[in-house]
Amino acid sequence: MRKWISVLLALTMVFALVACGSANEAPATTPAQAAETPPEVETTPEVEQPTIDYPTKPITVIVPFSAGGEHDLTARVIAGRLQEMFGWNVVIQNTTGASVAAMEYYSDDSKTDGYTLFMHSPEVMASSYVSGSLTEPLYKEFTYLGCFVYDPMVICVSADSPYNTLEELFAAAKENPEGLNWASTGASGKNLQDAENLWNIAGVKFNYVPYDDASKARVAVLGGHADVYHAYASGAKASVEAGDLKVLAVGSTERTAFWPDVPTFVECGIDVQVGLTRCWDIRSDVDSAIIDYLTEKIYECWEDETTQKQLLDMGQSPTWMTNEEMHEYGEYYYGVYSEQGSK
DSSP states (O other): OOGGGGTTTTEEEHHHHHHOOOOOOOOOOOHHHHSSSSOOOOOOOOOOOOOOOOOOSOEEEEESSOTTTTTHHHHHHHHHHHHHHHHEEEEEEEOOOOOOOOHHHHHHHOOOSOOOOEEOHHHHHHHHHHHSSSSOOGGTTTTEEEEEEEEEEEEEETTTSSSHHHHHHHHHHHSSTOEEEEEEOSSSHHHHHHHHHHHHHHHHHOOEEEEEEEHHHHHHHHHTSEEEEEEEEHHHHHHTTTTEEEEEEEEESSSSSOOSOOOOOTTTTTTOOOEEEEEEEOTTSSHHHHHHHHHHOOOHHHSSSSHHHHHHTTTTOOOOOOHHHHHHHHHHHHHHHHHHHHH
16 A cells, blocks of 8 residues: 555655755655556455444535535535445535634534534645644544545646746746736635745746635636736636636646646656645544445545546546545645744
């Protein structure tokens, strides 16, 4: 099992190590590499498993992001496939305020029966803990039912932009520091941290124009109010396919299956891989038999060919990581973001 994570994040966050001089030992592989290389499943003797009377009622998945966003769409793909494959009734419950929702779920002892799950990612929770928006290190408190996807970061410009390559964009930014507008979301957090670290490694500066929603940042680029927009592949895919945006580069270790002509950051001379994992979490005090059963069935759903095609069609790279690997991943990013915050 460890073979496929033999170089975890040694490449994924090279930018963090370069920019911050991190002394943290990286986990064994990147989610991007995991997406390209399916995990090896060890063959073990079949053992008759005890039956479990679960689920006997609808399962609720709290998605602390707005409906129609990348987290929501990922959750709905998995929920729909669980319904189709096993007859489960999985209800997606959208809410706002990811950090607040995470704390509420963590502290609500009524959520221990295994019928309420939570959607969040360890690297995002680690970033939120470092920034102070989370008061507990929840990235290490939850049990992860598996990682579904790795969504690589992408650098986009409008379709009529004069820049056709990342090298051209960065050359213009170096000639005119802060003269080009960069549209993004928020004043802190992983999304902003990752982009700023990319700019630092590349030695470029943009004029940051913040928006409170990724769709607004995208519209700003489409309307000519900003020159560059960074997002995750799933958030840009529809606009790219509609001919409204150009993708200059992606943050995966290899070119994506859906954009085979778009180079990686590394191919463009920037030794960086960066993206976002998406997974379902559960309280660690839920019955272990339920946790094991959920993990087994969710993995079975994830590895199904139809599920993987639906995820790819959304612009997400199917990727599986176990609970242990996700904890290792979150711990690594906590160290990275802690060092960045101290500089």
